[in-house]
Amino acid sequence: MHLPFLGPRHSRRDDDGGAPWRARRRAGEPRADPEAVAELLSECELLRSYADRAxxxxxxxxxxxxxLDQLVPRWRDDPEILPGVGHDAGLYVGTVVVRTVPGAAWRIRSDGEPVVRLASGRTAEVVPAGQEWAATGVPELSRLYAEIAGS
Structure with a gap:
């Protein structure tokens, strides 16, 4: 996911594949507001519409x-909708983690993909897990959250 408002992509990478919000800011570049980014990533409109209908x-x-784990996965009948629901599911799991796990925060990798960084330093790639959940139902989102939060 490329987020152009975060500024240009950076070519240098840290060992963990991303940079904290305060790092890698070039002179004159605007600083990304972590709360604004978290709010944007929490929108998940497509997933919210399915949830609301249910x-x-x-x-x-x-x-x-x-x-969400109990929803009938009607999105699987539409191959054009499936990737979007999966992406939103991953972002929503990340949102729950960021809002409920002390020290968790969104981080944007150098390739533009959002990941969750935990206080322990571990990075959780929630979007691919959300896409797998939307396609197959595994891993369950509640179980994914428990695994991430327990780290």
Whole structure:
């Protein structure tokens, strides 16, 4: 996911594949606001529309992930919608982690893909897991959250 408002991509990479929000800012470049980025990544409009139609409230809690795991995956019938729902599911899991796990924050890798960085230093690639969940139902989003939060 390329986020142009974050500025140009950087060619230098750290060992963990990304940079903290405060790092790698060139002179004169605007600083990305972590709260604004988190708000943007939490939108997940396509996933929210499916959840809303099913009566599931996405309130950025682990319980909402349990509810998503119970949805009938009607998006699998539409190959054009499936990738978007998966992407949104990954971003939503990341949103729940960032909002509920102390020290967790979004980080944008040098390739533009959003990942969650935990206080332990571990990075969780939530988007590919969300795409797998949308396509197959595995891993369950609630289980993915538990694995990430328990790190």
């Amino acid at each position: 009566g599931v409230r996405l309130d950025a809690t682990p319980a909402s992930l349990d509810a």
